Amino acid sequence: MQDFLKSDNKSETELSGIQCSALAYILQMSEEVLDELDLAKYKTSEDGRWRLVPAIVNFRKARLHDVFVFGGSIGSLAIALTANPSHLTELHLSSVSLGEYAEDLFTHLGHPNCRLETLRIENSTLSENNCAALLSALKSNPPYLKHLDLIRCNLEGSGMKQLYDYLESPHCKIQFKRSVHLT
Numbered sequence: 001m002q003d004f005l006k007s008d009n010k011s012e013t014e015l016s017g018i019q020c021s022a023l024a025y026i027l028q029m030s031e032e033v034l035d036e037l038d039l040a041k042y043k044t045s046e047d048g049r050w051r052l053v054p055a056i057v058n059f060r061k062a063r064l065h066d067v068f069v070f071g072g073s074i075g076s077l078a079i080a081l082t083a084n085p086s087h088l089t090e091l092h093l094s095s096v097s098l099g100e101y102a103e104d105l106f107t108h109l110g111h112p113n114c115r116l117e118t119l120r121i122e123n124s125t126l127s128e129n130n131c132a133a134l135l136s137a138l139k140s141n142p143p144y145l146k147h148l149d150l151i152r153c154n155l156e157g158s159g160m161k162q163l164y165d166y167l168e169s170p171h172c173k174i175q176f177k178r179s180v181h182l183t
Helices: 002-006 017-029 046-058 071-082 099-110 128-139 158-167
Strands: 034-038 059-065 090-094 118-122 147-155 175-182
Touching: 002 017, 017 046, 034 046, 046 059, 046 071, 071 099, 099 128, 128 158, 147 158
Parallel strands: 034 059, 059 090, 090 118, 118 147, 147 175
Antiparallel strands: none
């Protein structure tokens, strides 16, 4: 795994699930705060990508693409958001199936240790409950969150209108970009 980390062609090497677990462990144990973890750059299975998620705790930026969020993976994201100290300042979720677990993720945005400045959700669906949970988290006034992007997202139910009303109100200090499908 040390050779893999030093390699210039990381995206060409296919990693097994076990190798992803070993890589995540090495990255977690590193004392160095790393710049960006982009799971799309690793050639592995969906299971392998999720085995890399715990390493997010040592990165400033994380990009999760084309994955399904389940209970255990939310725990890894929550740890990355609320670790003391938390280094994660940007989280990009693209084509991610958040499902019922989005509420658990959003509640961590208001945690005192959370240093997330940018949250970008792209090509995903947020249910009415997800919208309500995100709104509640934003109203808890997360001190560091400055940018929220909802790009090509499907927002469902009345929670969407309440979320937009808040984001477009003068009380909200978060820069908001949207390009959504309303359902």
